[in-house]
Amino acid sequence: MSLRTKFTETFGVEHPIAQGGMQWVGRAELVAAVANSGALGFLTALTQPTPADLANEIAKTRDLTDKPFGVNLTILPTINPPPYDEYRQVIVDAGIKIVETAGSNPAPHLPMFHDNGIKVLHKCTSVRHAVKAQSLGVDGISIDGFECAGHPGEDDIPGLVLIPAAAAQIEIPMIASGGFADARGLVAALALGADGINMGSRFMCTVESCIHQNVKEAIVAGDERGTELIFRPLRNTARVASNTVSREVVEILNKGGQFPDVQELVAGVRGRKVFDDGDVEAGIWSVGTAMGLINDIPTVGELVSRIVTEAEELISGRLADMLEVDDEENVA
Numbered sequence: 395m396s397l398r399t400k401f402t403e404t405f406g407v408e409h410p411i412a413q414g415g416m417q418w419v420g421r422a423e424l425v426a427a428v429a430n431s432g433a434l435g436f437l438t439a440l441t442q443p444t445p446a447d448l449a450n451e452i453a454k455t456r457d458l459t460d461k462p463f464g465v466n467l468t469i470l471p472t473i474n475p476p477p478y479d480e481y482r483q484v485i486v487d488a489g490i491k492i493v494e495t496a497g498s499n500p501a502p503h504l505p506m507f508h509d510n511g512i513k514v515l516h517k518c519t520s521v522r523h524a525v526k527a528q529s530l531g532v533d534g535i536s537i538d539g540f541e542c543a544g545h546p547g548e549d550d551i552p553g554l555v556l557i558p559a560a561a562a563q564i565e566i567p568m569i570a571s572g573g574f575a576d577a578r579g580l581v582a583a584l585a586l587g588a589d590g591i592n593m594g595s596r597f598m599c600t601v602e603s604c605i606h607q608n609v610k611e612a613i614v615a616g617d618e619r620g621t622e623l624i625f626r627p628l629r630n631t632a633r634v635a636s637n638t639v640s641r642e643v644v645e646i647l648n649k650g651g652q653f654p655d656v657q658e659l660v661a662g663v664r665g666r667k668v669f670d671d672g673d674v675e676a677g678i679w680s681v682g683t684a685m686g687l688i689n690d691i692p693t694v695g696e697l698v699s700r701i702v703t704e705a706e707e708l709i710s711g712r713l714a715d716m717l718e719v720d721d722e723e724n725v726a
């Protein structure tokens with residue numbers, strides 16, 4: 395038995411499960427393991443310091459899998475933007491066939507991707523942005539609810555409402571993102587109108603994820619209350635692990651501080667230190683409320699097959715058992 399959806403059909407993968415882009419985490423070993431499990435993994439383009447490094451990472455991933463995988467291109471409005479056009483060119487030249495865009499409007503990148511036969515899965519955090527992306531011609535939507543790690547947007551609509559509200563207006567394949575970690579989440583997402591799920595935090599806490607073991611153990615030890623929303627007053631909210639650094643950032647900004655007042659605290663180099671050295675208090679690091687559902691550090695293969703097997707059992711067992719045949723239906 396397997397779960398077939400519009401998402402698996404359109405993106406050519408076995409299971410309706412994706413591993414979205416993750417800065418510092420979405421590297422070859424993890425993405426190849428996700429691909430080998432039959433789910434859809436995305437390398438994170440901007441984790442690679444240069445476009446040439448991305449080309450190497452794509453080649454490295456191909457050495458580890460012959461299954462399809464994609465690349466995440468996070469387009470953030472920054473003062474010194476990375477050379478997006480060059481990263482895009484590398485993606486095209488490498489023959490990648492699926493891209494996850496996120497961060498802002500994907501329009502400037504769509505013609506080149508589509509001209510080269512690349513399918514675009516756009517990740518966004520509101521129904522209006524999903525509808526807009528659909529009208530621009532993207533091939534799929536990943537709708538990211540308030541529960542998610544990283545940037546949940548400013549509307550604070552959790553998946554229970556966001557997913558069916560989006561499903562009512564989205565006709566192209568749509569996966570649900572934010573707060574998913576197990577089979578119950580997958581089945582719930584399908585029931586809410588999605589064609590699959592995207593997970594970040596859950597994949598971060600697997601054997602093949604390249605981050606320090608201490609971080610994985612902190613996720614297992616943590617619960618659903620273990621995150622902070624930083625940059626809220628700046629309207630650039632990010633959900634990160636609650637630690638002394640993130641709590642200080644929240645406090646400074648709540649008191650009217652501005653970005654320069656927290657710049658040193660949120661520096662990327664400090665966040666990287668967390669993942670490389672395992673000091674979970676060294677800086678800010680992304681994780682979502684799904685932390686409350688993550689209780690182990692399995693291999694990616696074990697995780698995906700567990701989610702799929704349990705989802706099938708849930709649908710054909712517990713849920714099917716709830717269906718009571720009416721007396722009238724029994725009448726021949």
Ligand SMILES: Cc1cc2nc3c(=O)[nH]c(=O)nc-3n(C[C@H](O)[C@H](O)[C@H](O)COP(=O)(O)O)c2cc1C
Nearest residue numbers: 414415416417496542543544572573593594595682
């Ligand atoms: C460590 C980490 C880094 C992330 N970095 C990015 C990123 O660079 N670009 C992006 O589009 N999403 C990023 N995300 C968000 C994930 O792709 C995904 O949308 C999110 O984790 C889903 O929520 P979940 O963690 O509850 O599964 C990141 C998530 C994590 C946990």
